[in-house]
Amino acid sequence: MKCKITRNAAKVLQKELDKxxxxxxxxxxxxxxxxxxxxxxxxxxxxxxxxxxIVSTDKDIDVxxxxxxxxxxxxxxxxxxxxxxxxxxxxxxxxxxxxx
Numbered sequence: 001m002k003c004k005i006t007r008n009a010a011k012v013l014q015k016e017l018d019k020x021x022x023x024x025x026x027x028x029x030x031x032x033x034x035x036x037x038x039x040x041x042x043x044x045x046x047x048x049x050x051x052x053x054i055v056s057t058d059k060d061i062d063v064x065x066x067x068x069x070x071x072x073x074x075x076x077x078x079x080x081x082x083x084x085x086x087x088x089x090x091x092x093x094x095x096x097x098x099x100x
Contacts (some may be wrong), residue, residue: 001053001055001065001067001072001073001074002055002073002075002093003029003057003061003063003065003072003074003075003076003077004057004074004075004076004077005057005058005059005061005063005076005077006076006077006078006079007059008078008079008080009057009059009077009079009087010057010061011077012079012087013017013027013061013077014059014061016045017045017061021047022045023045024044024047025045025046026045026047026048026062026064027043027044027045027048027052027061027062027063028043028044028045028047028052028063028064028065029041029043029063029064029065029072029075029077029089030042030043030044030066030069030072031039031040031069031072032033032068036041037094038095038096039071039091039094039097041072041075041089041090041091042089043077043087045055046064048064049064050057050094051066051067051068052064052065052066052067053065053066053067070094071091071094071096072091072093073093073100074091074092074094075089075090075091075092076089076090076091076092077089078090079083
């Protein structure tokens with residue numbers, strides 16, 4: 001499985017991962033809702049489970065992805081400042097280039 005984290009997202013995520021209460025946790029990308037070939041994604045802090053794959057990224061942030069969810073393979077986590085500040089999670093490899 002693959003996961004891409006942009007530079008902007010890595011800066012914000014690393015601040016969260018560095019907090020004492022998150023010391024033993026990893027970033028999880030999950031599908032919050034799926035319909036057809038399209039998914040909506042979310043983020044959480046979690047410990048690895050038996051169905052998880054730990055994916056290393058080029059930003060030195062490990063990501064938990066559920067092996068049983070094909071819509072997670074190739075997911076991209078970005079952080080935008082305009083027009084609204086916040087995370088944007090897409091999966092271009094699955095044809096998902098943003099929420100509708």
